[in-house]
Amino acid sequence: MGYVVIIGGGASGMMAAVAAASAGAKVTIVEHKDRVGKKLLSTGNGKCNFTNASQSADCYHSDNKGFAWKIVCRFDEKAVCDFFRELGVYPKERNGCYYPHSAQASSVLDVLRMELERLHVTILTGQECRGILSRKGKFHIELNDRELICDKVILAAGSKAAAVTGSDGSGYILAKKLGHHLIPVLPALVQLKCAESFYKSISGVRINAKVSLFTEETLLASDQGEVQLTAYGISGIPTFQVSRYAAKALYAGKKVTARLDFAPEMSFDELLSFFIQRAQTRPQKKAEEFLTGMFPKKLNDLWIRLCDIERSKEAGSLTKRELVKLTAMIKEFSTHVTSTNSFEQAQVCCGGIDTREVNPLTLESRLVPGMYFAGEILDVDGPCGGYNLQWAWSSGHVAGREAANASYQSIKTRTGAQ
């Protein structure tokens, strides 16, 4: 029986352990926190959006295009749902997103832990992996107070996002010591900080809007949904979805602008005609009351101010120029993005181990035979909606199975068994 050690007891590490143990390997998970699966508990606002019904190669970003999709196809969303159903989690779908029927992330973690126990996987918590040495066909795993010697190792130590859950970037250091290279690791699925001083005055507003991200006049990405305005800039799912592009452009030294459309259901001309008519219907209304009933008051006040319109001016005397300016303010609200929020606030990272150094079929390192990768440590990230966990499950499953099969093969070769 081959012996596989997995560094990291997160989603990908636990899945790798189940796959390797199911394939007959002896398995140990090394986890430096006091328990496994801490990050899993905070996923999906505590409900765990564990995969998505809508899948395509475009859902998985990497500098090495197409790499992740090959792995996802080998253990896809249907396989993930079947897997969890068999373990006892009944998948419930909402707008394509899958959650456990219990609506509790803890139940996903619980069934994984029960399965690890059933498969006799050893879990060493409170043990930091400090070094990995490859010597004479074996791996020596240096922990706090002991050394493990194994046939294969899977590095599933996560990224640098939300370090409080355990993923503190130490996995990158371990891989780099073995010769691997990193695509710059940056916060993704994260809030964006903006330069303008007015954000404090609109903090707390939640509004449906389309967020489009530009460098110069080049559109990088856009998304629509509930945007949250904060004291420092913009947040909410559409902001998260475009944030990786902002992080990469800012890292490259480019100027980044976000353009917000606060009336995405109307064209510019439709909104302008609507305003012209509205001004005629109640001409005595003050400018400060003109948008009441359409948009949140904090935004109305800001827009009137930024358009240099007197608050007390009557709607009937607003000029066409002022109404065009107001329409542009609402449809093309431009804000300068200065940075992303920190790794601590990010849900994931973009960047990671360069996947060109990893076999796209087995997830085995091309530089260190016998070492495999799984999860977010690799340069793969997805949008909100269950894609990052899908990647953790798919990569964990493939790495676990391949490591177990390979360790069995290498033992057969060493002992000359048929």
Ligand SMILES: Cc1cc2nc3c(=O)[nH]c(=O)nc-3n(C[C@H](O)[C@H](O)[C@H](O)COP(=O)(O)OP(=O)(O)OC[C@H]3O[C@@H](n4cnc5c(N)ncnc54)[C@H](O)[C@@H]3O)c2cc1C
């Ligand atoms: C708030 C939040 C909400 C999220 N919601 C969702 C969601 O709903 N759907 C979705 O798809 N994705 C979501 N994600 C992203 C998703 O949780 C991650 O992509 C996924 O958990 C990554 O799994 P992983 O196994 O690669 O890494 P992790 O889950 O981070 O696991 C890595 C593990 O390795 C351990 N470790 C690290 N270094 C060492 C070391 N040197 N020695 C020993 N142990 C080590 C860590 O303690 C950790 O337990 C969310 C993330 C956050 C932060």
